[in-house]
Amino acid sequence: MGLYEWLFPLARLLPAERAHELGHWALKLPLPLGGGRVEDPFEWSGLRFPNRVGLAAGFDKNAAVLDGIARMGVGFVEVGTILSAPWPGNPPPRMSRREDERAIWNRLGFPNEGVARVAQRMERFRARNRSGLILASNVAPHPRTVKAGGEGFLAEARSELAQLAHALHAVSDLFVINLSSPNTKGLRDLLYGPGFRDELILPLREALSALDAEADRPEPTPLLVKLPPEDGEGVPWTEESLAPCLEPLRAPGACDGFVAVNTSIGLARARGASPDEGLPGGLSGVPLRPLAESTLRLLASARRPEHLLVGGGGVDEPGDALALRAAGADLVEVYTGMIYHGPRFPGACARALAER
Numbered sequence: 001m002g003l004y005e006w007l008f009p010l011a012r013l014l015p016a017e018r019a020h021e022l023g024h025w026a027l028k029l030p031l032p033l034g035g036g037r038v039e040d041p042f043e044w045s046g047l048r049f050p051n052r053v054g055l056a057a058g059f060d061k062n063a064a065v066l067d068g069i070a071r072m073g074v075g076f077v078e079v080g081t082i083l084s085a086p087w088p089g090n091p092p093p094r095m096s097r098r099e100d101e102r103a104i105w106n107r108l109g110f111p112n113e114g115v116a117r118v119a120q121r122m123e124r125f126r127a128r129n130r131s132g133l134i135l136a137s138n139v140a141p142h143p144r145t146v147k148a149g150g151e152g153f154l155a156e157a158r159s160e161l162a163q164l165a166h167a168l169h170a171v172s173d174l175f176v177i178n179l180s181s182p183n184t185k186g187l188r189d190l191l192y193g194p195g196f197r198d199e200l201i202l203p204l205r206e207a208l209s210a211l212d213a214e215a216d217r218p219e220p221t222p223l224l225v226k227l228p229p230e231d232g233e234g235v236p237w238t239e240e241s242l243a244p245c246l247e248p249l250r251a252p253g254a255c256d257g258f259v260a261v262n263t264s265i266g267l268a269r270a271r272g273a274s275p276d277e278g279l280p281g282g283l284s285g286v287p288l289r290p291l292a293e294s295t296l297r298l299l300a301s302a303r304r305p306e307h308l309l310v311g312g313g314g315v316d317e318p319g320d321a322l323a324l325r326a327a328g329a330d331l332v333e334v335y336t337g338m339i340y341h342g343p344r345f346p347g348a349c350a351r352a353l354a355e356r
């Protein structure tokens, strides 16, 4: 039995955030994770993903354990959510496990060391790592700015996104903009409201294009939009409710695809999560899977042919990764499943997809 087999059951005796820290500590040890690399290449927009499974945003918010993630045998990782400046996140209680249904409740609210530190770590990782791991930078406007709202808020958010693009462009294979976290008051409202494409997404797209031109990058840096599994009331998407959010993003050149899904406030509320500052937090893990699947089906029939579709939410066994692929996902990502099944789980999912 290896160290990881001992540590992961032990970690589950600790409160969720302490367990996360222990997991990070263990991943920093240069130990083999078993299973090895999974070669099942997928090529898209000039990028070569070693395989189709990745780690979702939130596990490595600060690019602190990229070497460990590369040893897991995954094809990509979303680093972040990365912010323009350090931020402590929401006060506790802000994360707990629901062991009975292999779920996690969280309202972390983007704790992050800030882009300067994160970009530096990503740069060092890229210089030394030969695994081919694709690095996606998951970015968002700063919670301080979003919460303050008011006049000038969108201009400030735009300038933060441009700052993130500048700092991360050279070290990222692609970008994901996250307006779908339920844990910063006002953030998701941007996605449901009018104008978010013109005010935030297109300016980020333009900033990336300018950087591509400066760097002579042969293919444009892709920009994906991360979506929630539900409407503003926490009710799962229907074709009608999703359309107003999706339509602006389907215009040519608006974005290059979608990551679906973020955590669910509807599922958190249904489990009696009491709102703090009006936020019930978000639920991930097994109960989210049907919502991930239904959202992916809606997106698969509405996306442009060139759009990339990254599916995640409740992947708890390798068969779930196959199901999300069948629902339309080109790539699959995991988070909560790895917390319950250990660091070999993502590699097992990648293997299942490779052998299908």
Ligand SMILES: Cc1cc2nc3c(=O)[nH]c(=O)nc-3n(C[C@H](O)[C@H](O)[C@H](O)COP(=O)(O)O)c2cc1C
Binding pocket: 056, 057, 058, 059, 061, 080, 081, 095, 104, 106, 108, 110, 138, 178, 181, 226, 261, 262, 263, 284, 285, 286, 288, 312, 313, 314, 315, 333, 334, 335, 336, 337
């Ligand atoms: C503790 C925790 C922190 C998360 N932090 C982020 C984040 O910073 N940015 C983000 O886009 N998604 C974040 N997520 C959402 C995950 O990336 C993923 O979309 C969601 O958990 C569904 O996948 P899962 O059921 O496999 O966990 C977080 C999820 C959890 C459980």
